[in-house]
Amino acid sequence: MKSVGFIGWRGIVGSVLLQRMIKKNDFNKIKVTFFTTSQFNKYFPLNIKNINKTLHNAYDIEQLLLLDIIITCQGSEYTNKIYYKLRQKGWQGYWLDAASNLRTDDNTIIVLDPVNLDLIKEKIDIGIKTFVGGNCTVSLMLMALGGLFKKNLIDWIFVSTYQAISGAGAKYIKELLLQTNFLHENITDIIHSNKFNILEVEKIITLLLNNKEFPQQYSTIPLVNNVIPWIDKQINNGQTKEEWKGQFETNKILNNKNIIPIDGICVRVPTLRAHSQSFMVKLNKDLSIKNIEDIIQSHNKWVKIIPNDYIYTTKYLTPCAVNRTLNIPVGRIKKLNIEKNCFSMFTVGDQLLWGAAEPLRRMLKLLI
Ligand code: NAP
Secondary structure, eight states, X not given: OEEXXXXXXXXXXXXXXXXXXXXXXXXXXXXXXXXXXXXXXXXXXXXXXXXXXXXXXXXXXXXXXXXXXXXXXXXXXXXXXXXXXXXXXXXXXXXXXOSSTTTTSTTEEEEOHHHHHHHHHHHHHTTOOEEEEXXXXXXXXXXXXXXXXXXXXXXXXXXXXXXXXXXXXXHHHHHHHHHHHHHHHHHHHHHHSTTOOHHHHHHHHHHHHTSTTSOOSSOSSOSTTOOBSOOSOBOTTXXXXXHHHHHHHHHHHTTOSSOXXXXXXXXXXXXXXXXXXXEEEEESSOOOHHHHHHHHHTXXXXXEEOOSSHHHHHHHSSHHHHTTSOOEEEEEEEEOSSOTTEEEEEEEEETTIIIIIHHHHHHHHHHO
16 A cells, blocks of 8 residues: 655645545545644544544655655645655655646646546656646646647637636635625625615725725735736746746647647636636637537546537536536637637636646546
């Protein structure tokens, strides 16, 4: 039985991974040790059969060296501190990571097995030991468009994302909820009064958003009643880092020698969990809508074509419809007036499952 160290199980990605592993009975197949960077004198809080509840120090290099596999959802800072020290000491174990900093390293593979299982197996065989989960929107896009990529039908992609607040981490979810609550507390009487006037309420909300009591510990602008067309830091070509990842990570996952151009605008919206994305895709041939749908549908069992009508779209193609599921609905597929080989498409996916925890869980399963 492989000995596995689990770091970052308390965070938002780690706790989704933990839930999935419990649900799929993965802990029966490994000898797991839970680590912490802060809860040293505490015990692992859940009851899982046959696990040792003592929490170990995640900075204890000697203890980490004893492990066959380390799976971490702790974040880039932890990875930077520990990963290179372990490798310098000759540690030969497998390192599985949710953080982004090792994705650009030549000796790592970005894992998304429904899309790149053959590549993963090939790299395991030649001794690659570091496997990293991909960016959430990239993984969700590949789950949706995998069939078209596999058949080499894509010339380029432009994407506009609608990314949930969970992508920014637990503290931003809390801030959004505190902001919502602040507005609610201050307008409840007005909403329920007989003198309700929508323009008056809107004016009050605008004033509240600028009130110095408005909860804003982490965000510099309101998260509620807002969309923010900027995610992550600026890079020197006008893109944000999040937008840059689209082309880099997609082509790395697909192991492409000829780079497929991908660009777009990444936008934070005040939904909680699932990400949405709107695409313009240029194909290298003129395929019918039926053809495009068949190719997309046949790629994996999670992708679901949603008919391009109001009822199906509003029922199945929204964040509320996919939260906490592995479904990847794909809809609004239509040819564009702009160019005959271009089509539009909208997709939604749970960014904590296929976007973060699930590819890592499946990679761990592959190794054990
Ligand atoms: P997070 O929720 O901020 O958790 C990270 C760590 O913070 C936890 O493991 C925990 O470590 C510590 N922590 C401190 N106070 C906590 C509290 N009150 N509740 C829970 N944990 C607390 O981080 P994350 O969003 O899961 O991201 C982890 C990594 O995955 C990052 O590198 C991120 O970039 C990457 N990632 C995130 C997403 C996403 O959607 N959020 C998607 C893909 C990849 P200790 O137990 O050791 O204190």
